[in-house]
Amino acid sequence: MEGLQQLLYLHGVGYDYVKYTGEHVVFDHQTREQALRACGIDIHDERRIEEKIYQLDIAQWQSVVEPVSLVDELSGSLAIKVPEHSRIFTGLLSIPSLDIDYRFDTSQCKVSGEYRYKGTNYLEIQVPLPSMPIGYHDAEITLPLGKFKTQIWTTPKQCYRAQSHKQVGVSTQLYTIKSARNLGIGDFRDLEELIVCSAKAGCDFVLLNPLHLLFNDEPDRASPYSPNHRGLINPLYIAVDNCRWVENNTEFTIALQQAFTALEAHKRQPYIDYAxxxxxxxxxLSLSYRVFLAEANDTDKLAFSDFKLKNKALLKVLANDDFSLFCQWLAAVQLESCQRAAKDSNMAIGLINDLAVGCAKDGLEYTRNSALYATDAQVGAPPDPWAQNGQDWGLPALDPIKIRHDKFEFFKSLVKSNLNRVGGLRIDHVMALRRLWWCLQLESGMSGCYVYYPFEHLLAVLKIESNLSKSIVIGEDLGVVPPEVVSAMKESSLLGNILFYFEKDEHGRFVNSQKLRKDTILMIANHDVPPFKGWWGANDLQLKQTYNLLSKTDFEKESADRHIQKQLLIEWLNEHQQFGFDVHSDSNAIYQALLAVLALSPAHLLCLQLDDLDQQILPVNIPGTDKEYPNWRRRLDHTVPEMFSNHTDFIKNLTQLRTSHE
Structure with missing residues (x-):
């Protein structure tokens, strides 16, 4: 059916892709049809198919302006579509918020596109616009044909960039931080201590895990990458002992001391018991809220009221639950205080937040925005060396057409809320701006295909919000990345992400440090791979065997491969400098030498993982596991001051190496 093929294309359902092996794969027709069904389309109703084609194609040319109009900040022009026989006229553009009433003559406008339908030629013409500030501007266009509304997005060429010099920073899973004063989980007061210690060592940023709201009624659902709501903050990160109104409250002081005593034994355990x-x-927090209502000063109460008013649209998902709103305000205040501490400590960037690729299908974010999602489609990944059958992440898939009809308000809200109060944002799986792998259930079993999204508009949101908040953006681009995403990231100053473990040439050797990409954040490891000491000692393989995640044969095979990787790393180090290491050398000496070499690479940001400074061997997460391994629970062994007392001079040396080799 020709119409069905056209609709598949218009709806963004992919036809083929290049596998990680380089193999060209064409998606089977049944899978592609199921993707359309997931978007609520009856593929057997030809009349309905024709209606959808009309809406997604022809109607776009019969509408004078799109609901959203992208306009370049510097050389911008507004695209309007008119019948060719009505091509010459004078129009008026009105933008009340900017006090703009701009008249234009279309006889001077360039034609940028053409479409013919039922004997009528439609032209797309570009109307030059006056200078406008970056942002979203509601506009009305008055033509002889009538009045038409659009939202003009004045979009900069690039995301915001902080100071251009090479920088060093640290990354942490905040909940893992150990301290004498916290309540068994790292909190914002611990984060402030980390900021101060790392700034003294010369660091310019702290990269965080997603701080998203999880499930307080199901505390064991601990993954920050499968959250309840990405626009809200997890209250467990609140430092309950850091609130003015409880400082002199006897009841709270006693309750806090009792909590410390009750948690004393638990805090010595290697894993967090979230329950x-x-x-x-x-x-x-509930007691703090009651004390706040009874004893807080007028300034704090007014600040809480202002927070609720300014964030009314986002916070409505909490259904006027004042205690939950209080927790969100308190978390936001403490997070903002951390960023202020970073800037006061002369960090160039400060905190870098992390935006997960999706949300849980039974969480607040999904249930309150379910109209924007496809049904019976979940986000995952195609087959790769680590998952030969692909991965189903269990996250619901947004419908690309529905988010366009929503004027991308949902995505704008997520980006804005995660850029608030920080200096940067990491976008997990940045390829999702362009395409996502949909996992679909067929009669024959599970299948999958790529579905494409309005990349230009989603990227525009990042560029606009980044510049408005003066925050950098990092795109996690590990894995197979479409070439159009690679080029767009470069043009947009959207930093990429390098994991040293994965940077190998066609012969399987580690890439020379001077050949690493410049516009990136470079790290040895992240939350999905073992810490360096664990990798060097193959502890991760032993752990997988213990949890029956590797057969004896696979364990032996991967152990042999790890030995080869260690030899290749030694060779790589010696290519840069004759260190004299061998595969039996101390892991910490290897780690420090590796970082000293990477410090001289072109990469803009060099990131040290707190797990590595702590010399952890246990991973915080083993991808592909759920109940088998206690993911997202493993604590650090040392406090932040203890770690930095041993590593401050080393980190200072790295920052000096970076600045001396600009």
Whole structure:
């Protein structure tokens, strides 16, 4: 059916892709049809198919302006579509918020596109616009044909860039931080201590895990990458002992001391028990809320009211639950205080937040925005060396057409809320701006295909919000990245992400440090791979065997491969400098030498993982596991001051190496 093929294209359902092996794969027709069904389309109703084609194609040319009009900040022009026989006229563009009433003559406008339908030629013409500030501007266009509304997005060429010199920073999973004063989970007061210590060592940023709201009624659902709501903050990160109104309250002081005593043994355990921590912290937060209502000063109460008013649209998902709103305000205040501490410590960037690729299908974010999602489609990944059958992440898939009809308000809200109060944002799986792998259930079993999204508009949101907040943006681009995403990231100053473990040439050797990409954040490891000490000692392989995640044969095979990788790393180090290491050398000496070499690379940002400074061997997460391994729970062994007392001079040396080789 020719119409069905056209609709598949217009709806963004992919036809083919290049596998990680280089193999060209064409998606089977049944899978592609199922993707359309997931978008609520009856593929057997020819009349309905024709209606959808008309809406997505022809109607776009019969509408004078799109609901959203992208306009370049510097050389911008507005695209309007008119019948050719009505091509010459004088029009008026009105933007009340900018006090603009701009008249234009289309006889001077260039034609940029053409479409013919039922004997009528439609032209797309470009109307030059006056200078406008970056942002979103509601506009009305008056023509002889009538009045038409659009939202003009004045879009900069690039995302915001901080200081141009090479920088060093640290990354942490905040919940893993150990301290004498916290309640069994790292919190914003611990983060402030990390900021101060790392700034003294010369660091310019702290990269965080997603701080998204999880499930307080199901505390064991601990993954920050499968959250309840990405626009809200997890209250477990609140430092309950850091609130003015409880400082002199006897009841709270006693309750806090009792909590410390009750958690003393638990804090010595290697893994967080979220049920225990959550019950304790929410009880204290509830008490803090009651004290706030009774004893807080007028300034704090007014600040809380202002927060609710300014964030009314986002916070309505909490259904006027004033305690939950209080927790969101308190979390936002403490996060903002951390960023202020970073800037006061002369960090160039400060905090870098992390935006997960999706949300849980039973969480607040999904249930309140379910109209924007496809049904019976989940986000995942195609087959790769680590998952030969592909991956189903269990995250619901946004419908690309529905988010366009929503004028991208949902995505704008997510980006804005995650850029608030920080100096940067990491976008997990940035390829999702262009395409996502949909996991679909067929009668024959599970299948999957790529579905494409309005990349230009989603990227425009990042560029606009980045510049408005003066925050950098990092796109996690690990894996197979479409070439159009690679080029767009470069043109947009959207930093990429390099994991040293994965940077190899066609012969399987580690890439020379001077050949690494410039516009990136470079790190040895992240939350999905083992810490360096664990990798060097193959502890991750032993752990997988212990949890029956590797057969004896696979363990032996991967152990042999790890030995080869260690030899290749030694060769790589010696190519840069004759260190004299061998595969039996101390892991910390290897780690420090590796970072010293990477510090001289062109990469804009060099990131040290707190797990590595702590010399962890246990991973915080083993991808592909759920209940098998206690993911997202493993604590650090040392406090932040302890770690930096051993590494401050080393980190200072790295920053000096970076600045001396600009």
């Amino acid at each position: 225990v921590v959550s019950e304790t912290k929410y009880a204290l």
